[in-house]
Amino acid sequence: MLRIYWMESKTEFLKFIRMRAYVVFTVLFPLMFYCFFGLSMGQQQSMAQQDGPNSMPPMARYLLATYGVFGVMGAMLYGFGVGVAVERGLGWLELKRASPMPPAAYLIAKGVVSLSFGALVVVLLFAMGAAFGGVRMPPSQWLELAATLIAGAIPFCALGLIIGNLAGPNSASAAVNSIYMPMAFCGGLWIPYDFLPHGIQQFAVLLPTFHFAQLALAVLHAPIQGSISSHVEALAAFTLIFSGLAWILQVRGREKMYG
Amino acid sequence: MPVDQPVAELQCITKNYGAVTALHGIHLTIEPGELVALLGPNGAGKTTAVRILLGLTPATSGRAAIFGHHPASREARLRRGAQLQVAKVPETLRVREHIELFSSYYEHPLPFAETIAAAGLKGIENRLFGDLSGGQRQRVLFALAICGNPGLLLLDEPTVGLDVEARRGLWAQIREYVARGGSVLLTTHYLDEADALANRIAVINQGRIAAEGTSAEIKERGAATGLEDAFLAIMKESSLQEVA
Numbered sequence: 001m002l003r004i005y006w007m008e009s010k011t012e013f014l015k016f017i018r019m020r021a022y023v024v025f026t027v028l029f030p031l032m033f034y035c036f037f038g039l040s041m042g043q044q045q046s047m048a049q050q051d052g053p054n055s056m057p058p059m060a061r062y063l064l065a066t067y068g069v070f071g072v073m074g075a076m077l078y079g080f081g082v083g084v085a086v087e088r089g090l091g092w093l094e095l096k097r098a099s100p101m102p103p104a105a106y107l108i109a110k111g112v113v114s115l116s117f118g119a120l121v122v123v124l125l126f127a128m129g130a131a132f133g134g135v136r137m138p139p140s141q142w143l144e145l146a147a148t149l150i151a152g153a154i155p156f157c158a159l160g161l162i163i164g165n166l167a168g169p170n171s172a173s174a175a176v177n178s179i180y181m182p183m184a185f186c187g188g189l190w191i192p193y194d195f196l197p198h199g200i201q202q203f204a205v206l207l208p209t210f211h212f213a214q215l216a217l218a219v220l221h222a223p224i225q226g227s228i229s230s231h232v233e234a235l236a237a238f239t240l241i242f243s244g245l246a247w248i249l250q251v252r253g254r255e256k257m258y259g
Numbered sequence: 260m261p262v263d264q265p266v267a268e269l270q271c272i273t274k275n276y277g278a279v280t281a282l283h284g285i286h287l288t289i290e291p292g293e294l295v296a297l298l299g300p301n302g303a304g305k306t307t308a309v310r311i312l313l314g315l316t317p318a319t320s321g322r323a324a325i326f327g328h329h330p331a332s333r334e335a336r337l338r339r340g341a342q343l344q345v346a347k348v349p350e351t352l353r354v355r356e357h358i359e360l361f362s363s364y365y366e367h368p369l370p371f372a373e374t375i376a377a378a379g380l381k382g383i384e385n386r387l388f389g390d391l392s393g394g395q396r397q398r399v400l401f402a403l404a405i406c407g408n409p410g411l412l413l414l415d416e417p418t419v420g421l422d423v424e425a426r427r428g429l430w431a432q433i434r435e436y437v438a439r440g441g442s443v444l445l446t447t448h449y450l451d452e453a454d455a456l457a458n459r460i461a462v463i464n465q466g467r468i469a470a471e472g473t474s475a476e477i478k479e480r481g482a483a484t485g486l487e488d489a490f491l492a493i494m495k496e497s498s499l500q501e502v503a
Contacts, residue, residue, distance in 0.1 A: 007363040011356055018351035018387075090347035095400075098313040098343070100336040100364040100407070169347070254316065 004102060008109035016079065016113055026078050026117050030071030031124055037190060038063035039133050060133030064125060065216035066189040068149045069209060071121035073184070076156035077163065077176045079114030084164025085172030088253070111157055115150060122149050137220075145219045152212040155235050158242030159208070165249035183209045193225065208238040264327055266291055266411045266442040267312055267339075272321035274307050274466075281307040283466045284321065287444075289411070294433070294443040296457035298450065300494070304466040305446035306344070309415045312444070313341055325411065337365060339411045340404035344419065348396065350389030354380055357388060358402050365407030377435065378402035379428060394425025401429060405436060412436060414445040418452060430456060450486045462493050469497035 016022050038060055087093045096106060126142060129135040137145075160176075167175040184190060186200050187209025193201065204210040211231040214224045218231075267289040274282040282304045289295050297305050310316045311323050314331025325335035348357070358375070362368035375381055378398045383391065388399060397417060404412050414433070418426040433456060437443060447453055453460045454474050462470040462477065470480055470493045478489045 004363050007360050011352060011360045014356060015349050015351050086347065087349075091343060091345040092348055094315060095341065095343050095345055095403070098315055098336070098339075098341045099361060099403075100333060 001102075005105050005108055008101070008105040009112045012109040012113045013116065016083075016117070022078060022082075026071070026075045027121055027124070030067055030074060030121050031128065033070065033190070034063065034067040034125055034128060035132075038067055039128070058133075058135070060129055061135045061137070061220060062192060062217070062222060064129040064133070064135055065145060065149075065220055065222070066192070066213050068122050068125055068145065069152065069187075069213045069216055070184050070189045071125060072118040072149050072153045073156045073209065073212070074180060075118040075121060076114050076153050077160045077180050078173075079117065080110055080157055080160025081163035081167065081176045082172040083110060084161060085167040085175075086169045088164065089169030089172075107161075114157065114160075115153060118153050119146070119150060122146050141219065145216060148216050148219050152215060152235060155208050155212075155238040155242055158239055158246055161246035162242055162249060165246060165253055183207050186210075188213055208235060211235050211238075263290075265289060265324075266293070267325050267413075267444060268323070269308060269311065269318075270322040272308070272311060272318045272323060274304075274311065274316070275319045281466055282311075282318075285463070285466070285468050287461055287468065289442050289444050291410075291442055292437070292440060293458050294437050294445065294456055296453035296460045297444060297446045297463055298448070298453045298460050298490070299446075299463035300448055303463045305448075305463060306415055307466075308463070309341075309343075309413050309444070309446055312413055313339075313343075337407070338409050339413060340407055340409040341413045341415070342397075342400045342404040342417050343415050345400065348388050348400070350387060352388055353385050354388065354391070354399055354402075355384045357399060358406050361403045362406045365409075367408055368406055369408045374402050374406040377405055377432060379432060392425075394421055394428065397421055397425065397429060398432070401432060405441075410441060412441060412443045412445075414443060416446055416448070418447070418449070426452075450490055454486050462490065464494055464497045467497060469493045 084093070093106075097103070123146075126146070163172060163175050163179070186196070186204050187207045188196055188204060189209055193204065193210070193213070196204065211234040214226065214231045215228065215235070218224050218228050265288045269285055269287040271284045271286060272282050273280065273284050285304075285308065287295070287297070287308065297308060299305050307316070311318050312325060312330050314329070314335065323330050326338050328334040355371075358371065362371065362374070368374075369377070375384060378401050380395070380398055380402055383395060388396065391399065401417065404414065412433075417433070418429050421429065430452070433443060433445070445452075445456065457474065459472065460474055460477050461468050470477055472480075474486060477493075478486050480489055480493060
C-alpha cells in the first residue's frame with residue numbers, strides 16, 4: 001500500500017521535472033525576481049541599516065522571507081492548479097479514478113512533489129542570499145525560516161485545488177497568474193508592506209499571502225503587523241475555507257460531466 | 260458466490276443529467292468469457308453506461324454491479340481494467356513509467372514484460388508518451404487497462420481515430436485477452452468492429468437498447484444484406500418508437 005504512494009509521488013516528480021515550462025515558472029522565476037529586486041536593491045539599502053533589536057533587517061534578508069513566500073506559493077498554485085485542471089479537463093483523472101488507485105494518493109503525490117519544488121526554491125534562494133546578498137543568520141534561524149516557508153504552503157495547496165477544479169485545461173495557467181501576481185504584490189511580497197499604498201495595506205489583511213509573509217518575517221525578528229498567533233489563525237482559517245470550497249467544487253464537477 | 264455470476268450487469272439503469280435522460284432503464288449483462296459490443300451512434304448513451312460500470316457516476320435508478328460488487332468499490336476496481344477516451348495523457352512520462360505506476364495499484368499485476376508483450380509495446384518501453392504515434396498511444400492505454408490482470412475490460416471506443424493497421428493490431432490484442440479467459444465490454448460506433456470482435460452485440464439508441472443478439476441475429480432483424488443495413492433499420496425503428 002505504501003508502495004503506491006511512493007510510486008505515485010516518484011512518477012509525479014518525473015513528470016514535472018521534465019516539463020520545462022513548469023521548472024522555469026516555479027524555480028527560475030522567483031530566483032530571477034529575487035536577483036533583480038532583493039539583491040540589487042539590497043546592495044544600496046543594507047548600508048543604511050543600523051542593527052538594533054527591532055530595526056528593519058537588511059533588504060536582502062527581509063526580501064529572502066517574502067520571496068521565499070512568493071516561490072513556495074508559485075510551486076503550490078502551479079502544481080495543484082494547473083496540474084489538476086489539465087488532468088481533470090482532459091480525461092486523465094477519470095481513468096485514474098476508475099483504477100484501484102487510492103484517491104488520497106493522487107493528492108498526496110501532488111502535495112509531496114509541489115512541496116519538494118517549493119523546498120528546492122527555498123534552498124536556492126537561501127544560497128543566493130548567502131552568497132550574493134551577504135545574508136548571515138545563525139543556522140537555527142535558517143532552519144526556522146525554511147520550516148515556516150514550507151508549513152505556510154498548505155493553504156496554497158487548497159487554493160490551487162480550487163483553481164484546478166474551476167479552470168479549464170487551457171485557461172488554468174492564466175487563472176493561476178491572475179491571482180498569483182496580484183496576491184504577491186498586495187500581500188507585500190515584492191515591496192515591503194510598509195511601503196505599499198494605504199488602500200492596498202488595508203486590502204492585504206484579506207490575503208493569505210500577507211499573513212504568510214508576516215510569519216516568515218517574524219522568524220527574522222523584523223517588525224510585523226499584529227501577533228504571530230493571529231497570522232497562524234488566519235492561515236488556518238484560509239486552509240479550512242479553501243479546502244471546503246475545493247471539496248464542493250470537486251463533487252459538483254464530477255456530476256456535471258456528460259457521457 | 261455462485262459460479263455463473265455475471266461479470267458485469269446493468270439492471271434497469273436510468274441516468275438523468277438534469278433534464279436530459281441519457282439512459283432509459285437499460286439492461287445489460289456480460290457473462291464470463293464474453294465480448295459484448297455496445298454499438299450505437301454518438302450520444303446514444305454508450306459512454307454513460309461505461310461510466311456507471313466504472314463507478315465514475317452513480318445511476319439515477321437501477322442496479323449496477325461488477326463481479327457482484329458495487330462499481331465504485333475497491334473489489335470492483337481491482338478486478339476491472341478500463342480504456343477511456345483520454346484527450347491528453349501526461350506526455351513527459353515514459354511508457355515504462357506509466358505502466359509501472361498503474362501496475363502498482365493492483366494486488367496481482369501482470370509481470371511488466373507480459374503487459375508489454377500483450378499490448379505490443381516491445382521496443383518502445385523507454386520512449387516518452389509525447390513522442391509516440393496515435394496507434395502506440397492507444398496501445399499504451401490498452402496496456403494500462405490490462406496491466407492489473409483484471410477479469411473484465413471496459414473499452415470505450417478504443418480504436419477511434421486509428422488507421423486500419425493500428426486498428427487491426429488492437430483488435431488482435433483484444434482477441435488475445437479474451438482467449439486468455441477475460442471478458443470485455445467494448446463500445447463502438449464502428450459496425451465492422453462490433454461484427455469482427457463481439458460474441459454479442461447490444462445496439463443502443465437514444466438511451467435504450469434497441470436490439471441485442473449475435474451479429475447474425477442482428478443482421479436478421481434488418482432482413483437485409485449486412486450489418487450496416489440492419490443497424491440503420493434498427494435505428495429508424497427505435498427512433499420512431501421514441502416519437503410514438
